[in-house]
Amino acid sequence: MTTALAIETSTTACSVALLFQGSMTRRYSEEPRSHTRLVMSMVNEVLTETGVELNQLDVIGTTIGPGSFTGLRIGFSVVQGLAFGLDIPVIPMSTLHVMVASYSRLAQDSFNGEPGSGRIIMPLIDARMDEFNCGCYEVNDLGFVSPLITDQLLSRSNALALIDEHKPEVIIGEGHMLFLDEMENYTRLVAIYPDAQDLLYLAVEEFQRGMAVPVDSVDLVYLRGTEAWQKRKRLRDSL
Numbered sequence: 260m261t262t263a264l265a266i267e268t269s270t271t272a273c274s275v276a277l278l279f280q281g282s283m284t285r286r287y288s289e290e291p292r293s294h295t296r297l298v299m300s301m302v303n304e305v306l307t308e309t310g311v312e313l314n315q316l317d318v319i320g321t322t323i324g325p326g327s328f329t330g331l332r333i334g335f336s337v338v339q340g341l342a343f344g345l346d347i348p349v350i351p352m353s354t355l356h357v358m359v360a361s362y363s364r365l366a367q368d369s370f371n372g373e374p375g376s377g378r379i380i381m382p383l384i385d386a387r388m389d390e391f392n393c394g395c396y397e398v399n400d401l402g403f404v405s406p407l408i409t410d411q412l413l414s415r416s417n418a419l420a421l422i423d424e425h426k427p428e429v430i431i432g433e434g435h436m437l438f439l440d441e442m443e444n445y446t447r448l449v450a451i452y453p454d455a456q457d458l459l460y461l462a463v464e465e466f467q468r469g470m471a472v473p474v475d476s477v478d479l480v481y482l483r484g485t486e487a488w489q490k491r492k493r494l495r496d497s498l
Contacts, residue, residue, distance in 0.1 A: 261466060262311060264302070264319045264341070265459035268294045268334030269326030269354040270384065272452035275301035276459040279309045285456045294333045302337070316347055318471050320462025322453060323351040324480035325384060325392035325410060331479050339474050348471035350462035353480070355382040355394035355410050355432075357453035360461055362431045363398045365451070379407065381427035383418065385436040391418045392482055395425050412482035 265276045273294045276285040286301035306313065321338040324331050342349050359380050377397040384392040391414075395407045413421060418437055422430070427447075430437070434448040465471070 261463050262315050262317050263459060263463050263466065264305075264316055265321070265455040265462055266298065266302070266319065266334050266338055267322050267354075267357065267453050267455040267458050268298055268330045269322045269324060270330060270452045271327075272454070273297045273301070273330075273334075274453075274455035275305055276455035277305040277309055277311065278459055278463060279311050279315075282309075283456055283459060284309050285454075285459075287454060287456075289452065294330055298334060298337055302341075313341070313345060316341075316345060318348055318350060318462065318466045319474075320350045320352060320455075320458045320465075321477075322354040322357055322458060323477060324354055325386070325412070325482045326354045328481060331481070335477075335479055342474035348466075349474045349477060350465045350471055351477045352458055352461055352465075353394070353406075353410055354384070354453055355392065356396065356404060356406065357458045357461065358382040358432055358451060359394070359396045359398060359404050360402075360457035361454040362429070362449060362451050363402050363404060364457055366429075366449075367402060378429075379425055379427045381422065381425065381430045381434075383430055383432045383434050383437060385433040386412060386482070389415050391415065391433075391437055393418050393421055395421065395427065410480070410482065 263278045267274045271291050272289045274287040284305045319338050359382050377399045380396050382394045386392050393413050394410045396404050398404050429447045429449055431449045431451045
């Protein structure tokens with residue numbers, strides 16, 4: 260039976276989840292700018308609570324973006340340290356994919372479609388500078404999530420065009436940041452962050468399918484690119 264750890268720090272939320280002997284233990288917090296302080300204490304807490312030693316882990320699930328530059332780097336540095344030290348593989352997952360899985364779990368009872376039918380969900384994270392990290396996913400009645408497009412960094416107008424094209428049932432995440440005067444045209448907005456417990460189950464499924472990879476083969480996905488992060492860092496350092 261797989262023993263897996265999942266670490267998610269790509270947005271305002273910080274969460275950790277552990278699967279051991281078929282049971283899940285998790286920690287979750289929404290404390291902006293507290294990931295550095297929280298993430299390792301959360302890892303230690305779930306390990307202590309379950310009595311699991313680090314060397315019992317088979318795999319680590321991690322979100323690789325898009326999301327907060329700083330948040331992604333904090334979480335991934337922890338994943339790198341653990342994976343290298345334990346010599347175990349990782350499962351990298353899209354932040355937007357995990358957001359959809361989190362929403363799907365919470366909204367499971369509200370699905371009224373025909374068996375075999377799906378609903379389209381658009382996850383969105385504000386990337387600042389009037390740009391948005393956007394995805395478009397279909398979730399079937401069994402909760403299986405599949406991407407309809409690759410995750411993209413879009414301008415406000417292109418994000419609105421994507422909505423017009425795919426007509427999602429709901430926009431999750433930070434959709435309220437997209438709609439200004441257009442707010443009255445789309446009211447199905449759900450504020451939600453990705454949760455490590457959903458990352459955990461996605462990672463275990465991928466691990467059992469043989470999709471785990473060495474951590475040194477994984478790159479973070481900023482969509483905008485590292486140049487923007489370095490520019491923002493220089494600006495902060497100059498203040």
